[in-house]
Amino acid sequence: MRLKNTLTNIKEEFQPLGDRVGIYTCGMTVQTIPHIGHMKTFITADVLKRYLIFKGYQVTHVTNFTDIDDKIIIKAKESGEDWRALAQRNIDIFFKVSDHLNIMRADYYPRATQFIEEIISLIDRLIQRGFGYIVDGDVYFPVERFPKYGQLAKKELKELMPGARVAVDEKKRHPLDFALWKAAKEGEPWWYSPWGKGRPGWHIECSAMSMYLLGETFDIHTGAEDLIFPHHENEIAQSVSATGKNFVRFWIHNTWLSLSGEKMSKSTGHYLTAEEILQKYSPQAIRLFFLKSHYRMPQEYDEDRLKEAELAFDRVRAFLNRVEPIGEEVLRLTDFEAAMDDDLNTPKALGIIFELVREGYEKIDSSEAKKIAHSVRVLLEVLGFDLAPSISGREKALIEELIRLRSNLRREKRYDLADQIRSRLKELGVIVEDKREGSIWRVVR
RNA sequence: GGCGGCAUAGCCAAGUGGUAAGGCGGCGGUCUGCAAAACCGCUAUACCCCGGUUCGAAUCCGGGUGCCGCCUCCA
Known part of the structure; x- marks a missing residue:
């Protein structure tokens, strides 16, 4: 089996590292409910996983939730809701939608807030090795210390245009340095750390959770292409710097789903929710x-x-x-x-x-x-299509009784009534078709 | 400014050197109480444009054009 690896940009023959294939799928930041674009990513990963299982591999699949970040804090503050309740609500909807779409459950659904200890020890390890510096309770990763920075996104550090769209934070030594740990501001949620009260940066959780659950080097990391830079680039920098080992062997990225020719994105409100699409x-x-x-x-x-x-x-x-x-x-x-x-x-x-x-x-x-x-x-x-019947045995018996009745009517050439039954059933989502050897029916939607 | 992706019939979409899968739609037909379904036939001399390599190119090379994305948070 060959898979296109973003790292090398070619289709490579896939062989798992060990007995089990480890797959990590970058999940949602649960600041909002899932939209239809998210589902493309999870369905892509689902098909990859199902196919590997079909081929006889043992798979360990991890999908994370980022349940603490700036936007969750802001949203919770605006609505007056507890940030944990907000995150949980969106996670609940994610599972509802995901199950409805017949996406196989992952083996683990780690959340950033459940891995604070592991995150802290990973940051500590980075600082020990000279890959982290502390400024006013924040901890940053110095990208210039990682020579291969940009290898995934095929970007050269000096060719990037930092500050092109967002003001550069003067606390950082290099504009592209990113936060491993963020000091808590007044009123924000926080955890104790060696650097003071604060919370994890966005990228570090994925390194901590994936390596904890799948090992320091694992087979496959999936996600949408927008995560290539900076998120996955940063994951590589952190993980490799901390362990000295290769991090992920195959990076698999799916494209965005666009809407009216523009990217679908929750930050711009330009999206359709998964729930509303599933209604239709x-x-x-x-x-x-x-x-x-x-x-x-x-x-x-x-x-x-x-x-x-x-x-x-x-x-x-x-x-x-x-x-x-x-x-x-x-x-x-x-x-x-x-x-x-x-x-x-x-x-x-x-x-x-x-x-x-x-x-x-x-x-x-x-x-x-x-x-x-x-x-x-x-x-x-x-391919993950759910073919199970969508009606109960009692419903089935009722429909078949009606079909029998209608067949009698047809035999007596009472077509008015027979056609009424057929069109009424159609309104209820049951299609009746008359064949030479008798009527057949099926349920739609 | 740097980097990446895409351009195939009415629409969607496979195909990366050997003569254009598949889906939806449309047209004609068979079947049928009607309807529907299904089946059969037709629906791209041709793959954005120009040049090149080759016996042969949608497929490789060079040069254009257009659309989208990344270098902020995003699946």
């Missing part, structure tokens, strides 16, 4: 919308594309509804794996699944169709 579209359609485009290609949020995905997935679901899956063998598996092995080419993999579906329809009443149904099921599940 099925989790499967949303997943299909994302996977139809390669994770590293620019993608625009577009309602028409979502509607399209809904129709396309409905066709697949209707096939699986009609044909009982039978068999062991997964057809087209070699093609599917070749696509996925090539840096997770989900658009190509989906193309293979759609080809199978068409072939299945062609041979709808044959045993071949049953084998195809089994194959389609397996492959869709590798």
Whole structure:
């Protein structure tokens, strides 16, 4: 399997370091509820993880929450809510949305505030080794002391334009030095540290938590491309400086989701929440919308594309509804794996699944169709599509009773009533189709 | 100023040297009480432009144009 590594900018053959594949996904700063753009990142990581598991790897997956930072403090102060309650509320919504989208739960969901001790000892280690300096209770990382600074983002220290958009803090020795620890101002939350009361800087938590849970060198770190600089660059600088070891072997970054041609961003308010999108579209359609485009290609949020995905997935679901899956063998598996092995080419993999579906329809009443149904099921599940029925047994029995009644009406040519039942069921999300051999039905949405 | 990404049919989107996957839409047909679904056929002489390399290029090289992003917090 080859994965495009941001560090080297080429597709590299992936081999795990040890028995288990360690994956760290940069999670949310829980100052707001998740928007649809966030979900692209978590679905990308989900597909990578599911595919690795499918290939037989043991995976340890970590997704963090940044539950303390400037904006959380500001927001809490503005609303009068306790900052912990605010963070928890957003975390709760994240889980609700994430589960709804059938994103596999990570093995660990560490929070910055639960790792203060580890963070402090990591900062201490950095200071001991000369990679941290203290100014008025703040601790900064001196980027000039790390020769490879900029290697991930392919930036040269002297070519960067510090202060281009934000005033340079005169406390720092170099404008790009970043805070490992921030002294608490009046009224802010704080923890005790050797440098006084304060809180961790943004980047250090990810180094502390990932190394604690996955080891000082681990396999895969994922996130959206906007985190490459400075966040991931800083993670590397801190971690390597503290341990003297390589930090992450594969850096995987997905693109942003844009909205009306502009980046979707919570700081500008230019975004749509995940919850509102889930009101309008099925989790499967949303997943299909994302996977139809390669994770590293620019993608625009577009309602028409979502509607399209809904129709396309409905066709697949209707096939699986009609044909009982039978068999062991997964057809087209070699093609599917070749696509996925090539840096997770989900658009190509989906193309293979759609080809199978068409072939299945062609041979709808044959045993071949049953084998195809089994194959389609397996492959869709590798990609994380939830194919479980969305209705209860009682609902199913009721619907089938109505269909039976309607069939009798049709036999008696009482089409007015039969059509009424059909259109009423449609309003309720149950599609009825009359075939030569009888009526079939399925649930949409 | 530096760095990176993208440009393929009506729309979305794979394809990185061998003659254009897939999805949605559209048109014609089969089937059908009607509807729907499904199936069949058609829907890019062609991949932003110009030049080059090659037997052969959407794919490689050079030069343009356009759009987006990063160098602030952001998934």
